[in-house]
Each structure stands twice: as structure tokens, then as C-alpha cells.
Amino acid sequence: MLPWPPMTGDGLLAVWGEGAVAVLGYGAQGRAHALNLRDSGAAVRVGLHAGARRAELARDDGFVPGDVREAVQSASMVALMVPDEVIPAVLAQVSDLLEPGVAVVLAHGYAYRYASGAWRGDLDALLVAPMGQGRAVRDAYVAGGGIPAFLAVHHDATGRARPRAEAYARALGAHRAGLHWGTVAQETEVDLFAEQAVLVGGVETLVREAFSVLVEAGYPEDVAYFSCLHELKLVVDLLHEGGLGGMARQISNTAEFGALRAREQYARAPVREAMERLLAEIRDGTFASAWSAEAAAGMPLLAAAREATASAPLERVGEALRVRLARNRV
Secondary structure (H helix, E strand, O other): OOOOOOOOOHHHHHHHOOOEEEEEOOOHHHHHHHHHHHHOOOOEEEEOOOOOOOHHHHHHOOOOOEOHHHHHOOEEEEEEOOOHHHHHHHHHHHHHHOOOOOEEEEOOOHHHHHOHHHOOOOOEEEEEEEOOOHHHHHHHHHOOOOOOEEEEEEEOOOOOHHHHHHHHHHHHOHHHOOEEEOOHHHHHHHHHHHHHHHHOHHHHHHHHHHHHHHHHOOOOHHHHHHHHHHOHHHHHHHHHHHHHHHHHHHOOHHHHHHHHHHHHHHHHOOHHHHHHHHHHHHHOOHHHHHHHHHHHOOOHHHHHHHHHHHHOHHHHHHHHHHHHHHHOOO
């Protein structure tokens, strides 16, 4: 079942445009967008730079990739699915071929946020940012669902920028999971912060430092690796499926109490020092004594922590999101 009817009829063409959609770039997002758009009925042209290593993959998927200038000719929408740092240069390369009123679409607001001088005033500038990796965008679509998307209008030259962004998002299947409207600054800054503080920078720092603490303390490298990195997926899966509270219900009371003490340590000291202190307290019996006392008292600290987690805004938002996503699973 396709998430959007084939793109024919006056109603849809009024917001989409008569021309093709040019997808420039065929990486994770570019491939997912091109395939989903085509399967939703859009005429899609793929544009790649000379010698692109994904040209063969695009051909295997049934496209006839051309260079970026060929792809954008007579296009009504141009999706720039290339790395953030080269978007202004690619846009400059094709700008003279874009008719007034063409919609430019980005999957992340970085270039809108930090390269505002690159955008022509007679073009619609749209942000349709799936909240997931490209493979997930495609897999969810094929399964009849979708990945939520963040939508914003950077510039509305035609007066139709908002419905055009929504039409594009619906063609990706994103409406099945949720369309979230906001500003380019919100999407860009939240995305960068999340990557740096948690998803990439934070997780990587925690894994690296924890591994180093264990190895320097004399524990086997393979054991440290498995415990601090390999098993991370198991916990992330629990978080993804049930949020913080769901994870807590799936782990041991010992692990949950240890996590509570770790949060206290991280709040009081730099992460590295906190990690070293946690390890020292595990090794010298401080943790075990504290956990024994907590268990003997009926686990009041864990009960309070669980109650706080259940009422936290993060948990409330996550629960609602998981319910909505579950309804769209096939």
C-alpha cells in the first residue's frame, strides 16, 4: 500500500508542480527519497557528479543517473541530498538552470541556517527532515509505514511552500508517523546538539572513556569492549522500545540502582572522574554496601527514581510517540 496516491490530478499538481523531482546525490537519504518519491508516483531524476561510486546502485534501482545539471533541467523540485558542506557549491552549479518558483528541498537545515546567502529569493526553500537514517526511511515505507519528519519553510517565493513541503513529506511516507512543523533553526540546532551531546559525541565519549578506565585498571580489553560497546545495542533497543521506564523494567534492580548512583556521580564531577570513582566504589565495596542498604530498606531510592522517570516530560513525549508509531506498524 503506497502512502500517497500517484501524482496525477489537478489537486496534487497544484502543490507539487508539473515537472520532475531532481534528487541530487544517492547516499542513504538520497536513495531513500528517490525510491519513495518514485513509488509514490513522482517522476524522479537522479543527478550525480562524474565518477560517483553510487551510480551503479542507482542504475540497479532502475534510475538512469545523469550529471547534476542534466537532472535539474525542467524540474519543479530539486532535492539536495548531498553533504551539508557542499550544498552551496552544488546549488551554485545548477542555479542558472532553475526557473523561478522551483522548490529546493533539504533533509537537514544546516545549509539554510549557516549559508543563507546561497539561496535565491525567487525559489521556494523547503526543509523536510526525516527523523531517522535513510535506510529506516526506506524500510518503513516499504513496510507500509513511515518515519516522522520535521518540516520547515526557509523561504516562500510562491506562496505554496508549506503545502509543497507537506506533499513531499507525504510522498516519503512520513505522514504515517507524524509531521512536525517548526523552524529551520530549531531543526538544525537540535539535530547538531543531539549528535554532539548524545548520539555521537556523548555516546562515543562514554564508550571510549569507560573502555579506557577498565583497561587501565587491568581488565581484559575484549571484556571491556564487549561490556562497554557491544552490549550498548541491547540497551538502546530497550530504550527505543520502551523509553527510560521500559528499559528500567527490563534490567536488574542492581543495574538500575547502579545507574542511579552513576547519575549522581556525573552530576557532581567531570565524566572521566565520575567513571573512575564509580569503578573505585565498585572495586572497594562501596557500591555493594550502598546497594545492600537500599535493598534492605525496600528500595526507596529506586522507587523515587522510577516515579520521577514516569512523570518526566521526556518519558511522556516518548510514550505518546511510541503509541503513534505502533499504530503504523504492519
